[in-house]
Amino acid sequence: xxxxxxxxxxxxxxTKLETRAAKVKREILICxxxxxxxxxxADVAEVFRTELKAAGMKIGVRMVIKETGCHxxxxxxxxxxxxxxxxxxxxxxxxxxxxxxxxxxxxGEVIERLxxxxxxxxxxxxxxxxxxxxxxxxxxxxxxxxxxxxQSIDDYIAAGGYAALPRALKMKPEKVIxxxxxxxxxxxxxxxxxxxxxWATCRKVEVHPRxxxxxxxxxxxxxxxxxxxxxxxxxxxxxxxxICAHAVGSPKGYIYVREEYPLARQRLGIAxxxxxxxxxxxxxxxxxxxxxxxxxxxxxxxxxxxxxxxLMKSVAGEVGEPRAKYIHSVVKGLYDKPTVLNNxxxxxxxxxxxxxxxxxxAAVGTKKSTGTKAFSLVGKVKNTGLVEVPxxxxxxxxxxxxxxxxxxxxxxxxxxxxxxxxxxxxxxxxDLPVDFDTLTDAGSMMGSGGMIVMDDRTCMxxxxxxxxxxxxxxxxxxxxxxxxxxxxxxxxxxxICGGTGEPGDIERIDRLxxxxxxGSLCALGSSAANPVISTLKxxxxxxxxxxxxxxxxxxxxxxxxxxxxxxxxxxCTACVKVCAFDAISGKKxxxxxxxxxxxxxxxxxxxxxxxxxxxxx
Amino acid sequence: xxxxxxxxxGTAVSGAEGETVLTVARRAGIHIPTLCHHExxxxxxxxxxxxxxxxxxxxxxxxxxxxxxxxxxEHGLEVSTDNEAVRECRRNVLDLLLARxxxxxxxxxxxxxxxxxxxxLTVDEDPTNCILCGLCTRVCAEMGHHAISTVGRxxxxxxxxxxxxxxxxxxxxxxxxxxxxxxxxxxxxxxKTRRIWGQNFELLRCSECGASHITRAQAxxxxxxxxxxxxxxxxxxxxxxxxxxxxxxxxxxx
Numbered sequence: 001x002x003x004x005x006x007x008x009x010x011x012x013x014x015t016k017l018e019t020r021a022a023k024v025k026r027e028i029l030i031c032x033x034x035x036x037x038x039x040x041x042a043d044v045a046e047v048f049r050t051e052l053k054a055a056g057m058k059i060g061v062r063m064v065i066k067e068t069g070c071h072x073x074x075x076x077x078x079x080x081x082x083x084x085x086x087x088x089x090x091x092x093x094x095x096x097x098x099x100x101x102x103x104x105x106x107x108g109e110v111i112e113r114l115x116x117x118x119x120x121x122x123x124x125x126x127x128x129x130x131x132x133x134x135x136x137x138x139x140x141x142x143x144x145x146x147x148x149x150x151q152s153i154d155d156y157i158a159a160g161g162y163a164a165l166p167r168a169l170k171m172k173p174e175k176v177i178x179x180x181x182x183x184x185x186x187x188x189x190x191x192x193x194x195x196x197x198x199w200a201t202c203r204k205v206e207v208h209p210r211x212x213x214x215x216x217x218x219x220x221x222x223x224x225x226x227x228x229x230x231x232x233x234x235x236x237x238x239x240x241x242x243i244c245a246h247a248v249g250s251p252k253g254y255i256y257v258r259e260e261y262p263l264a265r266q267r268l269g270i271a272x273x274x275x276x277x278x279x280x281x282x283x284x285x286x287x288x289x290x291x292x293x294x295x296x297x298x299x300x301x302x303x304x305x306x307x308x309x310x311l312m313k314s315v316a317g318e319v320g321e322p323r324a325k326y327i328h329s330v331v332k333g334l335y336d337k338p339t340v341l342n343n344x345x346x347x348x349x350x351x352x353x354x355x356x357x358x359x360x361x362a363a364v365g366t367k368k369s370t371g372t373k374a375f376s377l378v379g380k381v382k383n384t385g386l387v388e389v390p391x392x393x394x395x396x397x398x399x400x401x402x403x404x405x406x407x408x409x410x411x412x413x414x415x416x417x418x419x420x421x422x423x424x425x426x427x428x429x430x431d432l433p434v435d436f437d438t439l440t441d442a443g444s445m446m447g448s449g450g451m452i453v454m455d456d457r458t459c460m461x462x463x464x465x466x467x468x469x470x471x472x473x474x475x476x477x478x479x480x481x482x483x484x485x486x487x488x489x490x491x492x493x494x495x496i497c498g499g500t501g502e503p504g505d506i507e508r509i510d511r512l513x514x515x516x517x518x519g520s521l522c523a524l525g526s527s528a529a530n531p532v533i534s535t536l537k538x539x540x541x542x543x544x545x546x547x548x549x550x551x552x553x554x555x556x557x558x559x560x561x562x563x564x565x566x567x568x569x570x571x572c573t574a575c576v577k578v579c580a581f582d583a584i585s586g587k588k589x590x591x592x593x594x595x596x597x598x599x600x601x602x603x604x605x606x607x608x609x610x611x612x613x614x615x616x617x
Numbered sequence: 618x619x620x621x622x623x624x625x626x627g628t629a630v631s632g633a634e635g636e637t638v639l640t641v642a643r644r645a646g647i648h649i650p651t652l653c654h655h656e657x658x659x660x661x662x663x664x665x666x667x668x669x670x671x672x673x674x675x676x677x678x679x680x681x682x683x684x685x686x687x688x689x690x691e692h693g694l695e696v697s698t699d700n701e702a703v704r705e706c707r708r709n710v711l712d713l714l715l716a717r718x719x720x721x722x723x724x725x726x727x728x729x730x731x732x733x734x735x736x737x738l739t740v741d742e743d744p745t746n747c748i749l750c751g752l753c754t755r756v757c758a759e760m761g762h763h764a765i766s767t768v769g770r771x772x773x774x775x776x777x778x779x780x781x782x783x784x785x786x787x788x789x790x791x792x793x794x795x796x797x798x799x800x801x802x803x804x805x806x807x808x809k810t811r812r813i814w815g816q817n818f819e820l821l822r823c824s825e826c827g828a829s830h831i832t833r834a835q836a837x838x839x840x841x842x843x844x845x846x847x848x849x850x851x852x853x854x855x856x857x858x859x860x861x862x863x864x865x866x867x868x869x870x871x
Contacts, residue, residue: 475770
């Protein structure tokens with residue numbers, strides 16, 4: 001691997017790589033994201049290598065990360081894409097590989113049963129760009145994921161990577177900041193603060209050294225945008241950080257990766273080593289005289305360490321507790337020095353902006369929320385996965401257009417965005433545009449990109465309870481409102497879900513929400529009441545049903561529901577066999593019966609019943 | 618030196634750059650309740666009792682609640698220490714503290730000032746008097762011992778010793794117990810020994826008045842740090858002061 005002593009050396013290498021790539025007639029892209037790896041994609045790749053060698057075919061087999069990340073379509077993984085035709089095969093097993101080599105690679109024939117089937121038309125779709133899930137996205141920050149090998153710096157360079165860096169290094173730092181400001185880029189971690197302004201403020205503070213930190217703590221349950229970027233395109237994050245360091249005048253950067261992301265940490269580590277060897281990190285980067293290096297810092301399993309001031313304490317080796325940010329971290333951050341902290345996705349946007357220009361970036365999205373946003377679309381939606389869409393797109397288009405609608409075509413009930421800091425929005429909000437400000441006005445927030453879709457079989461009080469329970473465990477415990485307030489809030493919500501809600505509970509919830517929002521020391525606490533406030537706003541009737549009628553309309557809260565078997569039952573005894581509590585009786589071919597006193601509503605019977613004969617009341 | 622002028626409850630006040638709202642308020646005789654604040658240590662903003670509402674004519678009507686102990690003063694700031702929003706927040710904070718520490722007199726008295734005779738929430742099954750203000754741990758660090766710290770996260774947070782074992786660095790000074798606003802830290806002593814945080818400490822007696830005034834361990838710590846000798850601790854502070862005062866008055870007389 002070579003070291004680039006100057007931008008022209010880098011450019012020459014890129015040209016060489018592009019020429020080489022142009023000669024490659026065929027690529028086999030096998031997803032090696034966490035999900036597909038778990039599904040056996042490494043074995044698939046191995047068999048491809050063996051088979052192709054045996055067949056005497058000279059084809060470069062490359063392991064890359066698939067565009068969809070690790071859910072949904074990767075539930076249909078392992079995924080294999082054949083270029084240049086863009087043929088998209090799903091659920092590929094090692095036993096399929098021989099046939100793929102014979103039929104498709106040798107004879108150009110497509111194997112129908114390995115293709116994606118459009119659920120509306122029933123037709124098999126041959127190429128990935130005609131699958132709605134992909135076709136309706138605008139992949140900008142995710143542009144390389146699925147196309148390049150994330151462990152190859154050559155791949156990144158050949159795809160246009162590290163073209164922005166030499167350009168930025170030639171510009172005055174103030175001009176780089178101007179360009180970022182003009183792009184309208186706002187923090188993708190959830191706060192939405194204008195990135196250019198943050199960098200400008202840091203640069204003005206005459207204290208040294210200044211630090212650059214990348215927040216890869218991604219703690220929101222269900223969110224995996226940052227993980228996919230770190231696993232699938234780590235050099236984009238590095239390039240963004242190096243450009244930032246040049247802009248604000250920093251010699252040292254850190255990437256704080258949560259402990260639960262070992263693959264992301266590993267891929268970032270490899271990328272850093274490669275960048276150092278290539279002369280893109282370390283001393284005298286590309287011969288410019290600018291020094292900057294990056295160190296990876298591991299999290300310890302605390303959601304609160306995703307909060308910027310707690311993260312900086314953690315990096316410094318202290319207990320990760322936030323501090324009141326009346327004095328901002330850009331003024332006094334890590335070790336009390338000026339520090340720019342940005343999210344993974346924010347940094348990954350920076351090379352694109354410096355390469356294509358602020359105007360191109362700002363041309364997508366809306367006036368106040370430019371560019372795109374990556375979302376982890378999960379829950380009761382058909383096409384779960386990692387999606388990237390332009391800002392301003394409606395919730396409806398994401399959930400029903402890209403997402404393909406609700407599983408089983410059940411009624412949509414709510415969508416939760418913004419993780420534990422966000423809220424739930426009902427059907428009436430589906431046409432709202434997704435951007436930094438509109439969802440906040442409606443009582444939720446876009447947040448870092450987690451989007452959980454819910455159907456009618458969801459209890460909104462249970463959803464609120466889930467998030468409060470999460471935060472009770474993750475609160476640092478320093479300030480009274482968060483530590484005590486969340487505990488008290490959980491008591492009340494558990495009471496309500498358990499069927500012992502009391503009159504006055506909603507008023508108590510309101511008071512606790514108020515002290516959490518106004519009195520907390522950090523944003524974990526001050527946003528902690530949002531799931532409760534939003535569900536009370538849009539689904540108050542559910543709370544009242546639980547409290548006054550001891551009823552759970554969503555059919556979820558175990559204390560308030562009973563199961564019974566209706567006349568669709570064919571007497572197959574599947575439920576009798578699976579019930580661990582001996583709560584079901586019945587002979588073959590006659591309708592079975594559930595005994596309420598023994599039934600724990602675990603749901604195993606519903607899962608195995610082939611006739612949908614078990615009802616929830 | 619440029620003074621920063623602002624107002625508290627409509628009254629004009631001023632202070633130096635870097636001072637907090639609380640410092641200036643106290644100097645002006647304006648009362649703001651606190652629990653986790655003490656001049657001996659850096660402010661922490663943990664208890665949330667000193668909330669005040671701030672606004673500014675340039676803020677387009679925006680106002681918000683901040684902790685007075687940490688908020689740095691700025692020109693034109695308008696502070697309200699006792700309006701409805703502030704009282705509501707303090708009342709809720711005290712409601713939460715009362716649920717946690719129903720038996721702590723300091724909390725009960727403060728809560729009563731805000732109209733709360735008992736909590737409206739669920740009382741802890743096994744209540745403590747500790748409000749986790751962190752004054753004890755902060756002052757222990759300030760004294761140079763670092764013997765106790767906060768342990769655990771969230772609802773399981775508590776004040777404790779390293780791995781729950783008596784700390785080598787503890788000198789038995791009991792400043793933690795004295796600074797605690799709710800008397801949550803206890804210790805026992807007879808004339809010879811003080812027992813605190815699971816250890817027994819020998820007390821030194823004043824050669825003049827006989828009072829047990831310091832533990833040997835603390836005296837030795839100070840000797841090491843300041844280059845003093847153990848003989849410097851033969852007398853207690855009061856007797857040593859009296860001796861110095863007498864010697865001085867003799868000098869002046871002469």
